[in-house]
Amino acid sequence: MTATAEPEVGKARLRKEDARLITGQTRWTDNIQLTGMLHMAVLRSPVAHARITNIDVSRATAMPGVALVLTGEDFAAEQGSLPCAWPITEDMKSPPAPAMAVDRVNFAGEAVALVIADSAYHAADALEAIDVDYEDLPVVLDLEEALRDNDLVHPDLGTNKCATWIFDSAEAGAGTNVEDEIAAADVVIERTFRQQRLIPAFMEPRSVVVDSTAGMFTVWSATQIPHILRWMLSAVTGIPEHRLRVIAPDVGGGFGGKLQVTPEELLCLLVARRMGRPVKWTETRTESMLSAHHGRDQLQKITLAARRDGTVTGLKVELLADMGAYLRLVTPGVPILGAFMFNAIYKFAAYRFECTNVFTNKVPTDAYRGAGRPEATFAIERMMDELAVELGIEPMKIREMNWIKHEEFPFTTVAGLTYDSGNYEAATARAMELFGYDELREEQARRRASGDVKQLGIGISTYTEMCGLAPSRVLGALRYGAGGWETASIRMLPTGKVEVITGTSPHGQGHETVWSQIVADRLGVPFEDVEVLHGDTATSHKGMDSYGSRSLAVGGTALVYAADKVLAKARTLAAHMMECDEADVEFASGSFSVRGTSTARTLGDVVLAAHVAHDLPEGMEPGMDADATFDPDNFSYPHGTHLCATEVDTETGMVKIVRYVAVDDVGTVVNPLIVDGQVHGGLAQGIAQALYEEATHDEMGTLTSATFADYLVPCAADLPAFLTDRTATPATSNPLGAKGVGEAGTIASTPAVVNSVLDAVRHLGVRDIEMPMSPERVWTALRGREDSGAGEVAAGGLGSIDAQGGQS
């Protein structure tokens, strides 16, 4: 066994995963073909709210290749209710969530029937021959209208209000009373923002294959959460958990969109059980848009109190969050993940957060990259700009005077979290230097003075977020149904090779590479000698899967502890082999030696000795395998400063990002190549919320953005080149010092872009433009300013209202 020449942690290792991905050897779920496999196709409701009065499947059943056609009635006795694992309050209203509608549909896209056929083409053909009669019910779409309870999504609940969740710093003993701060403030700014509904739009459509032969149910699914899925499928169907095996093969992106127990997973399982034959379902893109969960969709009323000198004092957040028609796995908890983040990096004396979750006749919402935290960051970063404008203070200066200084860490916030580490000054200084902040401000002044058609704007986002989900006790306190620990196993093979088993479930992140780096460093084995196994509950029996930027900070830490257990045992055996006191054994570069002598045994020698077990110390078990489970005692708090310069064409409304700088502090970096990639992708999704993407419905509740022609996932030409850099303040909550990077780019970038566009046109009288800031909306905002003078400029939607009656 050779020693590694240089530390693996910190090295820009090219990815192990790539070999199969660049040659087309990937194992996507839809690639799986099993003998006798049947294909499932799902008929979806074209209407958002209706009673199903009749379903005629007779024509469909007679179609070529069709084995069976099933409706909700056929599943009613066995389908149960899809799980919601996060009842955020004691009295939360939670309607039954059938995988297939039985007598009512509550959103357009809900499953109403399915066809099982010998080919996907035959199954799709037969869908068209199913006749469903609907009796329309009133459609509830608007959040505020829904709260009036005139029409009900679920009449049995008696209300469209799902739950109200409150955090109050005075009640929690974490700060003063927000109403007192507002009453005493020199300045009170009140704004309303809309977080439009987004669609995760992972590139690989969801796919499920279930094989029910030989008394075992094997479920392949394009999922982020094989372990949670196994648990939940067992809970819903009553199939004993040990008879269920879930495999997430190569999974093509998730972004929270595959953090779900889907109707189709359950239906495939039930059909496979019924038929005794393997069944596959792969969705079309439009099905994905119509039925996979959506993200965001909040109405945010924010009140900020400050002193005239710019010191912020109080923050009041009143949210309405759209649940859609049903509560999926963590639907009600998503806005709550933002509850602790609106105060962000700033030292507010008082904070109150109140969120009301509301049912509508739309696709259920749930986790989407950032899940609650992008919404929070957007609101506070927009508000800091509004305050800067109100007081005539430079927007970076007003942030700096309010943020937590680096010497104040660890810092307990008004929301009750303890930020372990950070250095906002350092990240900001680096970002401003890379950006050329002062030069761009000068250029902006020149363009304003000359009345340039293309105005320049500069947007700031100094963000933090909480990730590394999560301390189990905190999740318990928040009424979440599971823990937040993670587990890892190391199998030391007799030839010295290493198998790592992780409970995380990567779907593009590169865990195989990064986990290999960690183990190579810790054990002093070559990177190439490590194989990482994941995503199969038969090999990786325990885990909490991948989401919430948790995999490295929590799962990577479990791996470090497992490696330490291997080394601890190996040290004891090495001492025995070298006939010395364990205290005299030193370990370096994969080799044990006796201090001050040339006597040495490689880890490989020791592993082999443990494996053959011919001569072990008294009481030692054969073998050198170890596993560890880590439950963090805090979240981790990445932060950074993002700066965005946009050019706004005042004649066309077109927005072009001309410079984007992201300086992120994600703690210790294991692989800078992968970290940069995560930031790039995160930026793209956050920028897309600001400029391009929105799930739109017509007045009947039909999703009118159900294809990639209508839902504008940005292409290469829509995005700029990003300038990224890092500062590194290690997390103190885990031995790697890692903070998590999966969501940071998305969380930070949306407000940077929006602040930038508004900064470009604010001097022309525009005060707000709703997202996405399409050319049409920007143009309309600029025209509105001309047509109505100083009046309301609510481009395409809400606009914003402030406490001073519209003067800002």
Add this chain to the structure above:
Amino acid sequence: MHISVNVDGVTYADEVEPRLLLVHYLRERLSKTGTVVGCDTGNCGACTVHLDGHSVKSCQMLAVQANGHDVTTIEGLARDGKLHPVQEAFHSNHALQCGFCTPGMIMQAIDLLADESDPDDETVRKGLEGNLCRCTGYQNIVRAVQDAAQRMKPGAGPDQERHSDEHVTAKQPVGGE
């Protein structure tokens, strides 16, 4: 209908339904599952393959339209165990994460480089407009394509993809009727 298609250097003769999409023919009949389906509207480009050396979206074509033509997929790019320079460049520049768009992206990039042997940033971005990636923000894809251009000089083109006779006869046609 009867078709004869050369895919990755092997000629296949098959009876197909007229409505069968080329991508489904490749995936389901020939087991060329390296080529994937990402949407139904021709927007995402995940299914991009080459038809006679030029990129096409195989979900927007019928298998019968490929009759008599040469199709190259991601699985036919490597030669004698050696990756195509664009594949190499995608790996070296970390131009993929989940990898679902990657086959189509690589096939489109090769076609782009056949037209533009030394493209600037904007040319690459415009040339890849028909291929969506949700993971990378495109930054490293653009870098990879420019890097590949340097690796490939004097340039890519349909000729580079043609299989020599020895190469073809070395393979046994499999699959099909």
